[in-house]
Amino acid sequence: MTYYTFEIVVEKESEDMGYLAYSPTLPGCFSNGKTIEEAKRNIREAIQQHLQSLLAHHQPVPQNEKLVHVEELTVAVP
DSSP: OOOOOOOOEEEEOSSSSSEEEEOTTSTTOEEEESSHHHHHHHHHHHHHHHHHHHHHTTOOOOOSSSOOOOOOOOOOOO
8 A cells, every 4th residue: 555645725615614625736636525524534535536546547646746834824913
């Protein structure tokens, strides 16, 4: 078994009650869910299927092509 690591982003969807999940390293690979945990489970499955397709077509699996750093920043405005 081969293991791959991907950054994922989970965002609140603006037009409904759910969450969007995607990996910046895998453009076009995304999923969603009603909760953050559901979105995380669903993006894991989407990534697994995406990788299976890449490997079946003898295409490289991108790794660390886009490093993502996300943090919360508080600023004061007078």
